[in-house]
Amino acid sequence: MSHALQSEEATRVALAACYRLAAHFQMTDLIYTHITAKVPGTEGQFLINPYGRRWEEITASSLVKIDTDGQKIENTAASVNPAGFTIHSAIHNARPDAHWVMHTHTKAGVAVSCLAEGLLPLNQTALQFFERLAYHDFEGIALDHAERSRIVSDFGNHSALVLRNHGLLTVGRTAAEMFNNMFYLNRACEIQVATLSMGRDVVVIPESIARRVASQNDQMSFDDGGLELEWAAHLRMLDSIDPTFRT
Secondary structure (H helix, E strand, C coil), rough: CCCCCCCHHHHHHHHHHHHHHHCCCCCCCCCCCCCCEECCCCCEEEEEEECCCCHHCCCCCCCCCCCCCCCECCCCCCCCCCCHHHHHEEEEEEEECCCCEEEEECHHHHHHHCCCCCCCCCCCCCHHCCCCEEEEEECCCCCCCHHHHHHHHHHCCEEEEEECCEEEEECCCCCHHHHHHHHHHHHHHHHHHHHCCCCCCCCCHHHHHHHHHHHHHHHHCHHHHHHHHHHHHHHHHHHHHHHHHCC
């Protein structure tokens, strides 16, 4: 894909942009949860947010380089939250394509994660994830490294994961792909919460139509340049609001 990032500097800028975008679209959990990126050209090196900063404050230079165990590998006064990297490290290490990992605790995402049915195929947005969404049962706060293998096993080769009773997680080969997955997964959850809250009869999409839409989504691949256009639009918005994410 032509928008693949080739340098640590470019990766830092894109990751900082992801944090600012998540803040803009109200997908933060104060100073908690994380978005991480593999440092290009390295093995076992990643970038993460400095612990304690609001996502609106993240800049390219403030991101911290860590190892697979979430420990700092550069001289910086910034602190990190190694426990928060437990899930991310498991996926980064197991999935060569998962260069970017985003985890959220949004109100709608957590709400849907608490439903036995999970994400329902109620609308066109939700159908982007029809039979393409993995689930992992809640085992408590993700501090136990033994849980990592089970997360990886449940996730398989999917691009999106519902952590039951917990939140959402998406991956991507690029920042654009990862963020697109999270934006629309969270939007699908928001729509589901809004729909079910009305207490009215719901129009059910037949399974045959759901499968047809899934096939259509395959044909409408973002590899044709759509992701580049979307990502460029995101960056233009951030630059117009506050370009300091690049610093």
